[in-house]
Amino acid sequence: MKRSYLTVLIGLFFSLLSFSQSAIVRGVILNEAHQPIEGVNITTNTGEGTSTNSNGFYELKIPYGIEVTVVFSHVSHERVEQKFLLKNGQEIEYNPVMLMDVEQIATVVINTNTRQSVDGVTSISPQMIRTIKGAQPGVENILKTLPGVNISNELSTQYSVRGGNFDENLVYVNDIEVYRPFLIRSGNQEGLSFVNTDLVQNVDFSAGGFQARYGDKLSSVLDITYRNPVDFGIRADLSLLGGSLAAETVSKDGKFSGIAGVRYRDNSLLLNSLETEGNVEPVFADAQTFLTYRFSSKFHLNFLGTISSNKYNFQPENRQTNFGTIDDPVALLVFYDGQEKDQYQTYFGAFKANYFLNDQVTLKLLASAYQTTEQEYFDILAQYRLGEVNTSIGDENLGDVEFSEGIGSQLTHARNDLDAFIINVEHRGDYKIDDESTLEWSAKYTHEDIRDRLVEYEVIDSAGFSIRPPLVSGNNPQPYEAFSGPLTAYQNIRVTNRVQINRFQAFLQYSKQTEWNGHEVFYNAGVRSHSWVVSGDTFSTGDSQTIISPRGQFAIKPNWDKDMLFRVAAGLYYQPPFYRELRDSSGTIQPNVKAQKSFHVVLGNEYSFEIWERPFKLVTEAYYKGMTDVNPYTLENVRIRYSANNDAVAYAYGLDLRINGEFVPGTESWFSFGYLKTEENIDDRGYIARPTDQRLKFGALFQDYVPNMPDLKMYLNLVYNTGVPGGSPSYADPYDYQLRLRDYRRADLGISYQLINPEKTYNAQWKTAFRELSIGFEIYNMFNNQNSITNTWVRDVYSKAQYAIPNYLTPRVFNLRMSARF
The missing domain is CATH 2.60.40.1120 (Carboxypeptidase-like, regulatory domain)
Known part of the structure; x- marks a missing residue:
């Protein structure tokens, strides 16, 4: 069937059709x-x-x-x-x-x-997540196409939402909050997303203005539900980047059900395509299970468990990065010696007991424990040349670095170890007062025990002179006069911390659905409280701190011919400091760091309509966040380091648009657009862009199939983000470095053929062994765009200026994939 997509787009905005x-x-x-x-x-x-x-x-x-x-x-x-x-x-x-x-x-x-649009929650189909993999498969691969969500690093599962950083996002699996490793510095080391998509039943995401029943973070909530199986089944997925295997079963009497999955991933295919050449061994694996036993119709017990192991070994050899302009090409040539060995082991287990007292009251008891053991070891000597590139066509030295403007070396060393143990005990409940009203509550205790040893130093030599850190007193007259002072590392951090944090949290929330003058009205109001105290072996116990966070939502669905819904959400959102937010740039713990505070208001509209007898929806949200007691930070790849002093104020505002529906019959696709501006004022010095100031964002997720051959399917995942601030050299003043990285542009294409379709009947004996079977290939970064994630700063020996050398992400990569279900 011939399709006019222009007609669809015009019709989506101007057609005013009724909705069932x-x-x-x-x-x-x-x-x-x-x-x-x-x-x-x-x-x-x-x-x-x-x-x-x-x-x-x-x-x-x-x-x-x-x-x-x-x-x-x-x-x-x-x-x-x-x-x-x-x-x-x-x-x-x-x-x-x-x-x-x-x-x-x-x-x-x-x-x-399970979540309605009145809550401002986006629900994502689990089947879509399992079908559309991407370079970093998982829920996050779909999130990056949503407005307000920024993922400018295909090697990472970290994401920022509406100007927040990676630490400001809540993630729940079956009502249980999950955690991530602490020491990871780059997306190369991350490995697998916590969420195993083979086990997923529901995926709900809120980009802001979320309810009081969720925790205390500033930006977003990702709420995942693992499923209870109804039959025995096995699902397998295999590609050049690794594979996964999941099995599910249910007992004959229906009382016991369980699902388990194992995953293995080797990112060599992606990392070997980067500019830095060397021997790299990125191996990541995990195992997860979700079990349910129904003792009776009133009492159910769940267990969620996971074990993961991430190992990243790297021996860099050389790197050449070309940048500058056509008229003035510049290149950085680096030769390396040394290696890096990182390892992250995490263990997580949680029990959840559900007691259905009657048709109105449900009581829950949750207990979880999380442990992570992490090590980050490296000794790398980098010797570099910075100069002009030979562009003479036909010259045997074409592409070589000539006329060196900078020369020097850098020695980096780290012996970082961290052991964190976190336990949670929580009681949750809900009371269905009547068919229209619900009361929810919770009380939670958390204990965090972190042991951390941070040993890092960096020595920089430029043109034969050891560069002293700018924060060390004393004038260095080199190279014009001899300097007799002691040699000092440019960076040197040596600290050991033992920190305990005890937290008490609670919330109470009331929700109601009613009618007003023939219009449907939905509202909820809630309040959270959070108290905590920080203690440790190497510092005095901090003050006990308490915050109160009221939040509310109101939505109305007018009794119009057009299916429209309007909503508003507002509240105070606090983020009590976690361990990383207590540790300043020198590694010292500041136990009295306050919770960052944000007043958040969101105005939203949803318009549902039909075109060609197919459903479409246009979602619009405008938001504003005013923040105080902000804890400034620096961002390098995915590593965040805080100043730990609450000396800034900030704001963020923007507009998000998303239109989704069946652009192609039987498939769901969407297009999204986002505008964001976020700035901070540190110590009353004036407003500058925050590290996550992502001004414009465009995302698209499009699915299609061949009309006469519906088993041949494709997806196209498009992302365009304008550049974020590129950071600054160590110890530099961020007010002096407000240059931005280049725009992030990426297109991933996947094509698959379903050899065995569950809706068809087959006579071949080998086909009857499968429920589903598909093969396909993927092209990551289809147009081979050069995207960068950070800058490497190199000194020019002549002008004493520092060059921002972009660290590029992956080029075009091909991958093969096979999926099966038994």
């Missing part, structure tokens, strides 16, 4: 042998009805806002009844197992859209 006001229940009905049942009659007490197809699949539209009883009946199976009370537009997946016997086993309900 209902809720949807869909799923697959299986028998006790876990085979689909065809011809199951599905009826409701409100008059709706349907039946399952040959694959046992059904989809049923039901009224929203009232309790609906759905009856599943079949001539040879026991009747099943289930009650639903859904909101407008809500979609859930319900998969009952129908038995021949009188007794019915427990059913499993999978919510595919």
